[in-house]
Amino acid sequence: TGVLMLIKKAEDIRSSEITPKSLYLNRRKFLAGAAIAGAAAATGLGLREIVSPSATVLAGNKIDGIKKSPLSTTETVTPYKDVTNYNNYYEFSTEKDEPAKLAQKFRTRPWKVKIDGLVDKKQELDVDTILKMAPPEERIYRHRCVEGWSIVVPWVGFSLSELIKRVNPTSKAKFVEFSTLLDLAQMPGQQRNVLQWPYVEGLRMDEAMNPLALLCFGMYGEELPNQDGAPLRIIVPWKYGFKSAKAIVRIRFTDKQPINSWNISAPMEYGFYSNVNPNVDHPRWSQAKERRLGDFSKRPTLMFNGYADQVSSLYSGMDLKKNF
Numbered sequence: 292t293g294v295l296m297l298i299k300k301a302e303d304i305r306s307s308e309i310t311p312k313s314l315y316l317n318r319r320k321f322l323a324g325a326a327i328a329g330a331a332a333a334t335g336l337g338l339r340e341i342v343s344p345s346a347t348v349l350a351g352n353k354i355d356g357i358k359k360s361p362l363s364t365t366e367t368v369t370p371y372k373d374v375t376n377y378n379n380y381y382e383f384s385t386e387k388d389e390p391a392k393l394a395q396k397f398r399t400r401p402w403k404v405k406i407d408g409l410v411d412k413k414q415e416l417d418v419d420t421i422l423k424m425a426p427p428e429e430r431i432y433r434h435r436c437v438e439g440w441s442i443v444v445p446w447v448g449f450s451l452s453e454l455i456k457r458v459n460p461t462s463k464a465k466f467v468e469f470s471t472l473l474d475l476a477q478m479p480g481q482q483r484n485v486l487q488w489p490y491v492e493g494l495r496m497d498e499a500m501n502p503l504a505l506l507c508f509g510m511y512g513e514e515l516p517n518q519d520g521a522p523l524r525i526i527v528p529w530k531y532g533f534k535s536a537k538a539i540v541r542i543r544f545t546d547k548q549p550i551n552s553w554n555i556s557a558p559m560e561y562g563f564y565s566n567v568n569p570n571v572d573h574p575r576w577s578q579a580k581e582r583r584l585g586d587f588s589k590r591p592t593l594m595f596n597g598y599a600d601q602v603s604s605l606y607s608g609m610d611l612k613k614n615f
């Protein structure tokens with residue numbers, strides 16, 4: 292019990308949590324399909340624009356000038372409703388349907404991000420200054436949780452390297468550490484010791500500089516919903532989802548490997564690298580397969596979550612069973 296049991300393997304997710312939703316979605320898709328296709332033809336908008344939530348989500352926080360990225364997958368995007376109501380965000384709750392409610396009033400402005408450690412100039416940047424550092428791109432990535440479920444999300448952001456280049460880490464910096472906001476008043480989950488707070492994650496510098504690593508502030512053409520990590524998070528698509536820290540307030544450059552929160556809570560289960568690897572089982576379950584939210588059956592999990600071409604050279608010569 293306790294922390295170890297909080298992460299559910301795919302088999303433990305009650306089928307009632309998955310099946311009715313997919314049935315519902317499939318039926319809706321079928322019924323809506325003809326109407327949507329007709330509308331797309333009539334308006335000249337692409338199918339994706341009509342199906343995407345920009346028309347239905349009325350937060351009014353559309354991001355302008357988003358460029359499409361060649362790094363996107365062409366796989367079917369997971370419905371917005373599923374992605375924003377099935378979240379791991381332990382600062383709010385360990386239940387997946389609760390962050391959507393509990394994070395509703397979370398204040399994401401004003402928001403400062405501290406840049407420190409081994410950099411030329413330690414500084415505090417306003418999140419809106421960071422957002423202007425490079426043009427926003429849509430990156431449709433596969434996102435694979437260590438628990439065995441996966442989603443395909445059109446994130447909005449730009450390569451983390453754009454920020455790193457601008458803040459000038461020194462030549463001694465070998466790693467970069469990300470910390471989430473610590474705020475017990477706003478984040479009720481932090482009153483429980485399920486993890487060490489604040490949530491800390493880290494990357495090796497060459498991983499962080501890989502063009503796939505995304506500094507993310509939006510999804511589906513809009514600003515990130517709070518439950519998905521607003522106002523700023525990272526997305527590291529070749530690693531298990533827990534590496535992709537939400538609500539970042541500090542980016543620290545260091546010469547030592549950062550100690551990530553999940554590694555502290557269960558060192559035998561969650562390592563520093565956490566690369567998606569179907570050949571290395573979690574001590575309590577296999578990682579060979581995954582269930583895409585909305586699907587009935589499982590599909591094989593791909594090495595580095597399908598991003599091997601872009602990232603496998605980062606790990607050449609490393610024993611991936613040891614460096615899990």
Ligand code: MTE
Pocket residue numbers: 374377378379380381382435436437471490518519520531532533534535536537538
């Ligand atoms: N970041 C913070 N700060 N707190 C968290 O609990 N959960 C991680 C990751 N980032 C988490 C976090 C896990 S386990 C996953 S799978 C992803 O966020 C889920 O991201 P999503 O809710 O946007 O799909």
